[in-house]
Amino acid sequence: MKAVITVIGKDNVGIISSISGECAKNGVNIVDITQSVLQDYFAMIMLVEIDNMKVKLTDFQSALSVIGEEKGLDIRVMHEDIFNAMHRI
Numbered sequence: 476m477k478a479v480i481t482v483i484g485k486d487n488v489g490i491i492s493s494i495s496g497e498c499a500k501n502g503v504n505i506v507d508i509t510q511s512v513l514q515d516y517f518a519m520i521m522l523v524e525i526d527n528m529k530v531k532l533t534d535f536q537s538a539l540s541v542i543g544e545e546k547g548l549d550i551r552v553m554h555e556d557i558f559n560a561m562h563r564i
Contacts, residue, residue, distance in 0.1 A: 476524070476525050476526055476554070476555060476556075477506065477522055477523060477524055477525065477555040478503075478522075478523050478525050478532070478552055478553060478554050478555060478558075479520065479521070479522060479523075479552070479553050479555065479558050480494065480519075480520070480521040480523060480539065480550065480551070480552050480553075481519070481520050481521075481549075481550070481551045481553075482494065482510075482517065482518070482519040482520075482521075482543075482548055482549070482550050483516070483517070483518050483519075483548065483549045484516070484517055484543070484546065484547050484548035484549055485515055485516060485517065485547055485548075486512050486515055486516060486517040487517075487546060487547075489546075490517055490519070490546060490548065491508075491510065491519070493542050493546065494519075494521070494539065494542065494550070497535075497538055497539060497542060498521075498523060501528055501529050501530050501535055501538070502527045502528050502529040503523045503524070503525055503527075503528050503535065504523060504524040504527070505521055505522075505523050506522045506523060506524055507521070507522040508520070508521045508522075517548070525554075532552070532554060535552060536551075536552045539552055
């Protein structure tokens with residue numbers, strides 16, 4: 476199974492490091508990543524595998540939310556089934 480992680484906010488040092496570190500700590504494998512800096516704003520989308528995740532998805536979402544609060548970012552984690560349902564016409 477996969478999930479989509481989105482990150483948006485003011486650019487600062489260590490964003491990718493913080494999020495990828497949390498992924499590694501919880502057994503979440505990063506499959507694909509794209510990121511951009513638009514003037515002072517950072518935007519990133521990650522596709523991750525959650526089959527071997529060591530915690531519940533809700534606990535992982537909460538951990539990333541804490542990072543987001545600390546760094547002034549909006550970080551969201553969405554299971555692929557929900558993502559696909561939202562974008563199906």
